[in-house]
Amino acid sequence: MLWARRSEVHFHQTRPASAISFEMDTYFTHVIKHELNADKRIYIPNKTVALSYSVKKIRYAQHVTEKKGSFLMQDRAYFSMHLIRRDISVFNRYFVQFIWVLLLITLKVEASDTLAVGAAQLDKYLPMLKDKQVGLVVNQSAQVNGAHLVDTLLAHEVRVIRIFSPEHGFRGDQDAGAHIDNSVDAKTGLPIVSLYGAQKHPSKETLEDLDVILFDIQDVGVRFYTYISTMHNMMQAAKENGIAFIVLDRPNPNIRFVAGPVLDNEFRSFVGMHPIPILHGMTVGELALMIEGEGWLLGKQRLDLKVISVTNYDASIEYSLPIAPSPNLPNQRAIHLYPSLCLFEATAVSVGRGTDFPFQTFGHHKVKLGDFEFSPRSIIGAARYPKLEGMQVWGKDLRHSAVRGFDLTWFVSTYEQFELNNERFILHPDFLDKLAGTDILRLAVEQGLKVHQMEAIWEKELKTFKEKRMPYLLYNR
16 A cells, blocks of 8 residues: 655555556556545555655655565655646645535525525515505515515516505604504605504505505514504405405514413403413414414405415524614614513603613603613604603613513512602503503502512413414424
8 A cells, every 4th residue: 555644755565666666657646636635644545655755855765575585775766746736736626626515505505594584585475466456564674685575576567556554654754653644655656555544444445456465564572562453454454355465474573472461352452452462472474374263353254364484483593673663662672672661651651762772761750760861852753752851860771681571570660669759650551451451460560469470360371372372383482
């Protein structure tokens, strides 16, 4: 066998030196190109020849074993360096090609594992829109690879007839709760029907020329976030008018959490239309399937419902929203804190509307809730008339808080502090009950129950809800 190291060269062969010399020239190229391994050794099958080399030259010697003994062959020649360079060059070329193949395979695997929202999977739903007249329920979050869904569909010659907009408007630049009038999109000339103005249901006239309705709005997985109420109303309208309804699904940034009281239908409103907990742990696509499957829509006929699910997604994936879903949820921190802080909206406490960090703080101008100071101001398109506007407010800075899910600790402790200061905390009990979906939470706080005692009240109904939602889940939990 022939083997090589960088330090020295030796031959061990039981044949004449001339044969060895010829075979060195013949096999050396093959060795470099095909038999180099990580150990820096070179193997030639069926040879007992060992060689080593220096940078400048390669010498070889031979020991021939015969009956009369052995002898050491003197240095005979130098291998030509161009042979070495040529063979190493060939090796390098094939090695580079091999690396490129590995890279392409890796990129292909990574691409196949990339999360893709429903709207990005054009091949799955464009055929459903061919020769159809389409209505869109969208806002600023309906993006497809950096372009708005409206522009993308028009570029693919889809016959978009009308846009329906939810709370905060088509561009997502309107105050929370602000009534929005119908309008026309300046870029496309398409009519925009507001579903958060004088009416929250579409009129029959705005539906009669539609074959399909597409819903593509980023939700945050909280019951009182009104986008899912708009979806419900549009599903109901589609069902009544025989229109197909397609949900382009998106991840839920709070999908890991199922928490809070389940809504009692007695407290049903636009901030809570379904018997689900405050944090339901479902995407809008899954929730749409549940709304239809559980018979929460009126009428006996079935809705023609399809969901384009998110690829390569499950509840273990931490999904950061690329676009703020509404003006007062500007970042991931606010989205995570929103379920725990929104109940303060029915109280005397500010949650930072009118600041650069809404839903990342809370405080009051009389009852000092912490050492963090802020002063709400009017911000057009986010908080035109914020609570405690212009006042010096003291509270807690939550911009680095790790709290997620539905945590009542701050709400309960703030109630207790207001009681000690003889200040009224809950200003709008009816609204608080609508947000909570029940009056049980408010009554429990007023009776002085601890957080764990309140959570125990709705533990059983949370278990029942989890079982009920199972048939509609599209992603692993």
